Amino acid sequence: MKQDELKKLVGYKAVDWIHDGMIVGLGTGSTVKYMINALARKIKNEHLNITGVVTSNQTANQARLLGIKLKSVDAVDHIDLTIDGADEISSDYQGIKGGGAALLFEKIVATNSKKNIWIVDQSKLVDQLGAFPLPVEVIPYGSRQLFSSFKAKGFHPEFRITTMGEKRKTDSGNFIIDLHLGKISKPEKMATYLKSQVGVVEHGLFLNTVNTVVAGYDDGPRVFEAR
Numbered sequence: 001m002k003q004d005e006l007k008k009l010v011g012y013k014a015v016d017w018i019h020d021g022m023i024v025g026l027g028t029g030s031t032v033k034y035m036i037n038a039l040a041r042k043i044k045n046e047h048l049n050i051t052g053v054v055t056s057n058q059t060a061n062q063a064r065l066l067g068i069k070l071k072s073v074d075a076v077d078h079i080d081l082t083i084d085g086a087d088e089i090s091s092d093y094q095g096i097k098g099g100g101a102a103l104l105f106e107k108i109v110a111t112n113s114k115k116n117i118w119i120v121d122q123s124k125l126v127d128q129l130g131a132f133p134l135p136v137e138v139i140p141y142g143s144r145q146l147f148s149s150f151k152a153k154g155f156h157p158e159f160r161i162t163t164m165g166e167k168r169k170t171d172s173g174n175f176i177i178d179l180h181l182g183k184i185s186k187p188e189k190m191a192t193y194l195k196s197q198v199g200v201v202e203h204g205l206f207l208n209t210v211n212t213v214v215a216g217y218d219d220g221p222r223v224f225e226a227r
């Protein structure tokens with residue numbers, strides 16, 4: 001199966017975890033897009049009362065067009081479940097996210113969710129994190145200085161650039177610096193370091209976050225429980 005078909009497979013499968021009355025965090029990305037389509041159909045067919053909490057303008061636009069009821073993360077008292085994609089998931093269930101530049105809102109929603117499910121095609125499952133460039137969201141003011149300091153550390157930083165040749169801006173108006181690390185042997189240490197840098201808003205290491213991974217294989221979706 002092609003990668004996109006595997007994404008569709010897990011996107012459709014993920015709505016099995018969504019039940020009437022739930023407040024659901026809606027992630028961002030090409031895999032989640034399929035889940036949101038399936039969710040809209042499920043809400044309609046089964047007459048469900050579901051409230052979505054979005055993680056990006058992109059997801060908000062799609063969900064609104066499909067008629068899914070939405071609330072801000074600040075307007076709900078809990079989130080039952082969040083379904084999101086991921087860029088890499090290691091064998092000990094740590095993740096890199098932010099390939100779509102939505103890491104900040106995704107982390108806020110994930111942190112406030114009772115349960116987190118990640119939906120991925122099998123290519124995202126890795127032994128060790130780091131082959132995927134680690135996204136770091138930074139405030140524009142001083143970002144050049146941060147870039148230089150990441151470079152000096154040997155992190156091979158790269159500002160994320162749009163197709164128009166400009167620095168990519170997140171939904172919060174920040175920049176993304178992608179770190180080409182190759183492998184991250186100590187993700188906790190890296191996360192602590194990045195968080196301590198002035199001007200870093202958030203990074204794409206999602207540690208001890210996911211509960212359930214739904215991965216797409218040629219013979220169907222497989223479900224892995226992290227803990």
Ligand SMILES: O=C[C@H](O)[C@H](O)[C@H](O)COP(=O)(O)O
Binds near residue numbers: 085096
């Ligand atoms: O910022 C984007 C998110 O973290 C996505 O969930 C992640 O990049 C995976 O996206 P996709 O499902 O498009 O591969």
